[in-house]
Amino acid sequence: MSPIVGSLAGLSARSLGWGLSAPAATFELIQTQVLASSAASVTFSSLGSYASTYKHLQLRVTARVDNAGTTEAMGFMRFNGDTATNYSWHGLLGTGSAASAQNSVSTTGMWAVNATGPTQATGYFSGSVVDILDAFNTSKNKTIRGLSGNSTIDVFAYSGVWYNSSSLSSITLIPQITASWNYIAGSRFSLYGVRG
């Protein structure tokens, strides 16, 4: 490489005055909650303040529950505090011995975040990655898609819908709808915003 070309290669477009700027960040951390003590639910609130910034959200979770004798909990997700039967979900479940279709229609939450239980090895937390599409778009019902599981019990790919076009203001995760289980200390919940 000639000395002149080599020198130019070390200059940025901005320093040359061409008006170009570095690409804007498109995937940004909003908040991480790592539980210091057990909790019956985890909520991300005041999300409306992000409506003008992000199109989509992503939730990344490692979770474990405390209910004695439990191998896992397939936790539920709700939006804006709605506990009515305004949700549906469908998914493909692999249990290690069979693959099957799962669903629930007009129910009170979306099956979304797997959590290991006390019968599993200490230190083993389930993983989940959930995308929430067009979270603040007021002309669309809110849809999610995700992958969740733990290597001992199952893996689950799914989609879900909240039949409501309201802009998202909160997300609540609970380990069980029909029982009072808790996420244990150390469970981690990270929410990201995706620009669009």
Place this chain on the structure above:
Amino acid sequence: MANSHVLISSQTLGSTATSVTFSSISGAYRDLRLVITGTTTTSTVDAIILQFNGDTGSNYSVVYATGDGTSATSATQATTYLSSGVIGTSQSVSTIDIMDYAQADKHKTTLVRGNTPAWGTRMIAGRWASTAAITSIVVKTEAALTFSAGDSFYLYGVLG
């Protein structure tokens, strides 16, 4: 606000190889995401496998489900490596999320979507039963096949 999805390292093979290694991985992130695109030089399909920190013990386990166009099946595997995707002689892509990879209080959990469009799709939940921070990753195929020249391996860090 800073981008929370950061490219740590990428490797595109200049010639065929039977393994790819990422080493000296920083603990600065919350999760890792490994994306593998490419083919093998032989065989319709094989599993992509990972080993962490040079551990060749029986410390890895997965449950997976596969759809191959004619049936959907599921199986488990507990062995000396972590099944983490699929690859074959047709172009394939696997995305591997490694959760809390540097957390000293947790085993390491993986979530995988593997696709070889000419063969099928597989989803996997995996575990490395170790609380050690992951500092290196070796990528191979289960049958010790050869990755093709041009195959790409991207390692991202996810802040959190």
